[in-house]
Amino acid sequence: MNGLSIKDLHAEIDETAILKGLSLEVPRGEVHAIMGPNGSGKSTLASVAMGHPAFEVSKGSIALDGEDLLELDPDERARLGLFLAFQYPVAIPGVSVAKFLKTAADAHHPDGKAPAREFIAALKENMGFLEMKSGFQNRGLNEGFSGGEKKRMEILQMLMLKPSFAIMDETDSGLDVDALQVVAKGVNKLRGPELGLLVITHYERILNLIEPDRLHILMDGQIVHSGGQEVMKRVEAEGYDWVREEAGLPPEPAAV
Amino acid sequence: MPILETDSKLVQDYEHGFVTDIVTDEVPKGLNEDIIRMISAKKEEPEWMLKLRLEAYAHWQTMTSPTWAFIDHPEIDYNDIRYYSAPGSMLDDDGEVDPELAKTFERLGIPLNERDALAGVAIDAVFDSVSVGTTHTELLEEHGIIFCSFSEAIKNHPELIKQYMGSVVPMKDNYFAALNAAVFTDGSFCFVPKGVRCPLDLSTYFRINSADTGQFERTLIVCEDDAYVSYIEGCTAPQRDTNQLHAAVVEIYAHKGAEVKYSTVQNWYAGNDEGKGGIYNFVTKRGLCKGAKSKISWTQVEVGSAITWKYPSVIMEGDGSIGEFYSVAFTNKKMQADTGTKMIHIGKNTSSTIISKGISADYSDNTYRGLVKVLPGADGAKNHSICDSMLVGPNCSANTFPYIESENSNAVIAHEATTSAISEDQLFYLQSRGISEEDAASLIVKGFCKEVFKELPMEFSVEAVKLLELKLEGSIG
Numbered sequence: 001m002n003g004l005s006i007k008d009l010h011a012e013i014d015e016t017a018i019l020k021g022l023s024l025e026v027p028r029g030e031v032h033a034i035m036g037p038n039g040s041g042k043s044t045l046a047s048v049a050m051g052h053p054a055f056e057v058s059k060g061s062i063a064l065d066g067e068d069l070l071e072l073d074p075d076e077r078a079r080l081g082l083f084l085a086f087q088y089p090v091a092i093p094g095v096s097v098a099k100f101l102k103t104a105a106d107a108h109h110p111d112g113k114a115p116a117r118e119f120i121a122a123l124k125e126n127m128g129f130l131e132m133k134s135g136f137q138n139r140g141l142n143e144g145f146s147g148g149e150k151k152r153m154e155i156l157q158m159l160m161l162k163p164s165f166a167i168m169d170e171t172d173s174g175l176d177v178d179a180l181q182v183v184a185k186g187v188n189k190l191r192g193p194e195l196g197l198l199v200i201t202h203y204e205r206i207l208n209l210i211e212p213d214r215l216h217i218l219m220d221g222q223i224v225h226s227g228g229q230e231v232m233k234r235v236e237a238e239g240y241d242w243v244r245e246e247a248g249l250p251p252e253p254a255a256v
Numbered sequence: 257m258p259i260l261e262t263d264s265k266l267v268q269d270y271e272h273g274f275v276t277d278i279v280t281d282e283v284p285k286g287l288n289e290d291i292i293r294m295i296s297a298k299k300e301e302p303e304w305m306l307k308l309r310l311e312a313y314a315h316w317q318t319m320t321s322p323t324w325a326f327i328d329h330p331e332i333d334y335n336d337i338r339y340y341s342a343p344g345s346m347l348d349d350d351g352e353v354d355p356e357l358a359k360t361f362e363r364l365g366i367p368l369n370e371r372d373a374l375a376g377v378a379i380d381a382v383f384d385s386v387s388v389g390t391t392h393t394e395l396l397e398e399h400g401i402i403f404c405s406f407s408e409a410i411k412n413h414p415e416l417i418k419q420y421m422g423s424v425v426p427m428k429d430n431y432f433a434a435l436n437a438a439v440f441t442d443g444s445f446c447f448v449p450k451g452v453r454c455p456l457d458l459s460t461y462f463r464i465n466s467a468d469t470g471q472f473e474r475t476l477i478v479c480e481d482d483a484y485v486s487y488i489e490g491c492t493a494p495q496r497d498t499n500q501l502h503a504a505v506v507e508i509y510a511h512k513g514a515e516v517k518y519s520t521v522q523n524w525y526a527g528n529d530e531g532k533g534g535i536y537n538f539v540t541k542r543g544l545c546k547g548a549k550s551k552i553s554w555t556q557v558e559v560g561s562a563i564t565w566k567y568p569s570v571i572m573e574g575d576g577s578i579g580e581f582y583s584v585a586f587t588n589k590k591m592q593a594d595t596g597t598k599m600i601h602i603g604k605n606t607s608s609t610i611i612s613k614g615i616s617a618d619y620s621d622n623t624y625r626g627l628v629k630v631l632p633g634a635d636g637a638k639n640h641s642i643c644d645s646m647l648v649g650p651n652c653s654a655n656t657f658p659y660i661e662s663e664n665s666n667a668v669i670a671h672e673a674t675t676s677a678i679s680e681d682q683l684f685y686l687q688s689r690g691i692s693e694e695d696a697a698s699l700i701v702k703g704f705c706k707e708v709f710k711e712l713p714m715e716f717s718v719e720a721v722k723l724l725e726l727k728l729e730g731s732i733g
Binding site for chain 2: 074089093095099
């Protein structure tokens with residue numbers, strides 16, 4: 001199957017189970033969204049898919065275009081075409097945006113070195129498209145970046161690396177209206193029959209700009225409900241209680 | 257995650273660990289007046305130099321080895337060291353450098369004949385106790401620049417040696433300075449006359465070869481008014497089971513408006529995984545900004561030696577003079593480093609900059625020790641210090657001992673320090689972009705050292721970056 005295929009995934013961190021039998025199929029060429037209350041496991045799903053070492057997978061499988069990911073290191077998964085836009089991108093002081101992007105481009109290139117001229121041309125074009133100021137490429141990666149700049153940086157990476165499957169972990173959080181428009185612009189540019197996209201979010205806003213083909217609700221470590229736009233509207237209006245009921249889950253535990 | 261595991265499994269081969277098979281001219285092991293006379297005689301030194309050596313030796317005998325450093329080593333038996341070893345024949349019948357020697361230096365990437373010479377760099381090559389050759393001397397002579405071995409300078413320019421030797425590091429300064437003054441063998445002498453900007457980078461390459469030999473090199477650089485020179489020092493040694501002592505003294509004297517840039521890339525053999533063998537690098541390096549508006553910059557990349565103990569310093573006597581210290585000190589396996597700088601502000605409106613980056617890995621100890629001292633008359637003194645430590649793995653240590661002594665109330669002194677580790681999140685972020693774990697760690701460390709690397713002369717900065725990457729490989733994965 002072309003795309004991301006997750007079957008009965010169980011994952012834990014520090015011996016606490018977070019994902020408890022999550023199954024999900026996102027074919028390439030489609031955009032799926034995941035919503036869910038805090039603590040449901042949304043970011044864990046993103047981290048586990050990318051291979052964060054802090055998480056342990058006890059059961060289940062994840063495959064990209066039919067290839068098992070669980071045996072692969074994060075960099076190997078990336079070179080297969082997987083991309084994760086982080087919710088909280090980390091800073092790497094002293095490493096310029098340009099140097100970082102070139103190193104990543106080289107790592108993705110079959111010869112180990114991406115041709116410089118094309119790289120520079122692409123960088124200029126994409127930075128312009130994302131309305132980034134000239135000189136941005138010389139700043140230390142995520143060093144002193146505002147929230148909006150960090151998220152734009154994630155999208156710039158997507159445009160430069162052209163993944164075949166991208167997971168966006170709450171990319172919209174902390175963004176103002178304008179920044180959100182630019183992010184959506186970038187994502188929609190990549191959208192097409194080749195790209196599979198999984199958008200993790202809390203809010204309707206981004207899903208109005210990047211319209212998903214399908215929407216899933218993640219709750220207590222599992223996908224409990226799937227549907228179309230109407231699901232999103234109902235959650236916005238009523239919250240998640242109805243989802244709990246329909247899924248036959250116990251009422252939400254009292255806040256800690 | 258391998259990088260955070262306790263054991264570093266990869267043994268990084270020290271590629272300079274080979275030994276050159278060559279006939280040597282040596283003195284017996286041990287330290288006494290006779291040995292000193294022997295050394296002086298072998299070097300054909302004038303009487304006044306022998307007197308100086310004996311005076312230093314007599315003084316050294318009254319001193320004791322300092323113990324305040326954050327360093328642990330077995331007591332050194334000074335009688336178990338050979339104080340002189342020279343290649344038996346340096347020149348072959350055609351007057352060319354002995355092929356074995358030339359091969360050695362070629363293997364280290366240091367071409368001795370000018371055909372293959374590194375463009376823009378004049379080289380003095382020192383093998384154990386002697387200088388085996390200096391390139392470009394004629395070109396430099398045209399500019400009035402003297403660049404030769406210290407031994408030659410004693411013979412050919414005695415008045416300069418008498419004037420400047422010991423003027424920045426007197427023999428009584430410390431234990432190792434006294435020892436060095438007694439038994440120093442060779443090193444470089446450089447003199448740049450008024451107003452001359454040296455057209456080549458000058459470089460000395462030190463190679464220790466003989467076993468049981470200590471290397472006590474002595475380097476002296478003098479820049480007259482408005483002169484400029486950029487000097488580079490490189491060092492390697494063979495892999496041996498026992499420790500060898502390298503106790504050098506480097507003096508820099510800058511007259512009015514002069515500027516000296518001194519860069520070091522030190523890669524002495526550092527011992528094996530268990531900490532056996534390796535060079536003890538105990539060095540006194542000091543620069544004197546004697547004239548107004550003079551400037552001395554020390555840039556060092558230290559990635560070798562079992563133990564590194566050095567504080568390249570600048571004494572800013574001249575008004576408006578400037579001192580700078582840029583350092584990357586890398587320790588791994590069981591290496592120890594206690595290094596830093598002393599910036600002494602004496603004249604008016606002097607300023608100093610310190611940027612120190614320490615990286616420790618495996619089971620090593622890395623200590624920064626610095627002194628910023630402002631004397632009462634040093635009005636308008638300014639200092640900015642940045643001391644950052646990076647820890648790779650859970651078993652190494654990093655310490656910082658910054659001393660600030662100011663006796664002038666309008667001095668402005670700023671000190672910043674950070675300690676960090678290569679975080680799992682940083683590695684994961686870079687790996688999620690397809691970059692391998694090793695390349696990711698290397699990228700992070702290079703970013704960490706960026707401010708220092710950009711101070712190195714071009715040719716050396718490329719080498720230094722590559723060297724650091726090589727050393728890191730053994731500590732990651």
